[in-house]
Amino acid sequence: MKSLADLEAIRQKTFNKVNLRNESKDDTRIVVGMATCGIAAGARPVMQAFVEEINKRNLSDVYVSQTGCVGLCKYEPIVEVYAAGKEKVTYIKVSPEKVAKIVSEHIVNGKVVDEYTIGAVEK
Amino acid sequence: MKELSLNILDIAENSIAANASLVSICVTQDSHENLLSIVIADDGKGMDADFLKMVTDPFSTTRKTRKVGMGISLLKLIAEQSNGNLEIISEVGKGTTVKATFQYDHIDRPPLGSVEQTISVLVSCNLNVDFIYEHIFNDKRFKFDTREIKKILKETPMNNPDVILWVQEYIKEGIANITS
Numbered sequence: 001m002k003s004l005a006d007l008e009a010i011r012q013k014t015f016n017k018v019n020l021r022n023e024s025k026d027d028t029r030i031v032v033g034m035a036t037c038g039i040a041a042g043a044r045p046v047m048q049a050f051v052e053e054i055n056k057r058n059l060s061d062v063y064v065s066q067t068g069c070v071g072l073c074k075y076e077p078i079v080e081v082y083a084a085g086k087e088k089v090t091y092i093k094v095s096p097e098k099v100a101k102i103v104s105e106h107i108v109n110g111k112v113v114d115e116y117t118i119g120a121v122e123k
Numbered sequence: 124m125k126e127l128s129l130n131i132l133d134i135a136e137n138s139i140a141a142n143a144s145l146v147s148i149c150v151t152q153d154s155h156e157n158l159l160s161i162v163i164a165d166d167g168k169g170m171d172a173d174f175l176k177m178v179t180d181p182f183s184t185t186r187k188t189r190k191v192g193m194g195i196s197l198l199k200l201i202a203e204q205s206n207g208n209l210e211i212i213s214e215v216g217k218g219t220t221v222k223a224t225f226q227y228d229h230i231d232r233p234p235l236g237s238v239e240q241t242i243s244v245l246v247s248c249n250l251n252v253d254f255i256y257e258h259i260f261n262d263k264r265f266k267f268d269t270r271e272i273k274k275i276l277k278e279t280p281m282n283n284p285d286v287i288l289w290v291q292e293y294i295k296e297g298i299a300n301i302t303s
């Protein structure tokens with residue numbers, strides 16, 4: 001059973017981590033489109049897959065976030081990756097199955113998964 | 124949408140877009156009345172009476188990226204197909220309350236689905252907004268309030284991966300406890 005008391009332990013754990021970590025300018029932000037078009041196309045399970053991957057791999061400087069409709073409804077679910085010092089990468093028609101590859105190749109190893117990007121489709 | 128919890132997420136996103144600072148979501152299952160109701164209330168910027176009249180029409184939107192708004196008209200359609208209805212009360216500068224009702228055992232009523240994932244998306248992606256989730260099952264009640272949680276977490280943010288999974292588990296267990 002989860003209880004509010006667990007939160008104190010989580011707080012303690014992250015507090016120690018934050019103190020160990022040097023300045024966190026190198027955060028990576030994973031932004032999922034959460035307007036009606038995105039939600040209807042499956043944005044929530046995509047975000048869930050990112051949360052689970054981040055947890056499994058213990059990635060402490062990677063965060064999920066959301067945005068609205070970017071006007072590309074037919075390409076939803078859309079995921080944008082903002083890594084420090086790099087250009088934004090836009091992945092389209094993302095599914096939970098694609099998430100593992102995006103995390104292992106791009107988020108962890110810095111290698112963009114070109115075949116899933118908007119550039120690959122618009123060519 | 125396959126789950127009502129996805130509609131809840133979608134309607135709550137309207138509250139975020141309206142700059143709400145507190146969003147309260149309440150799901151009530153009443154088996155004596157054979158009723159399911161979903162209420163989403165915010166303290167955002169609200170709508171005036173004229174706009175509110177149009178809002179269940181898919182062509183009314185204030186969004187700029189496309190011409191049609193779908194969220195509210197979609198939920199209205201689902202509610203009506205399940206022998207229920209959709210009602211919106213709104214006041215400029217005060218906030219908005221959206222209430223959808225459904226015949227609980229109607230064959231066309233979608234399942235509620237994963238409320239815990241919906242709430243976790245909302246709380247982890249909108250750090251400056253507070254959320255209340257209440258689930259009422261006949262005379263039993265479960266309540267989740269981020270203001271309480273943030274008091275304990277202090278500087279640890281709600282988008283911390285451990286916190287996100289805790290939120291999901293906590294809500295899932297909380298609902299299971301009162302409904303089983």
Ligand SMILES: Nc1ncnc2c1ncn2[C@@H]1O[C@H](COP(=O)(O)OP(=O)(O)OP(=O)(O)O)[C@@H](O)[C@H]1O
Nearest residue numbers: 035036137138141169184185186192193194195219
């Ligand atoms: N809680 C709210 N507070 C203030 N205005 C709202 C609220 N909910 C909806 N509105 C207004 O009603 C319009 C229609 O909402 P609806 O959810 O149907 O479509 P949308 O949000 O514009 O687009 P979509 O949901 O398809 O992404 C919105 O553009 C907004 O102007």
Ligand SMILES: [Mg+2]
Nearest residue numbers: 036133137194
């Ligand atoms: Mg909407």
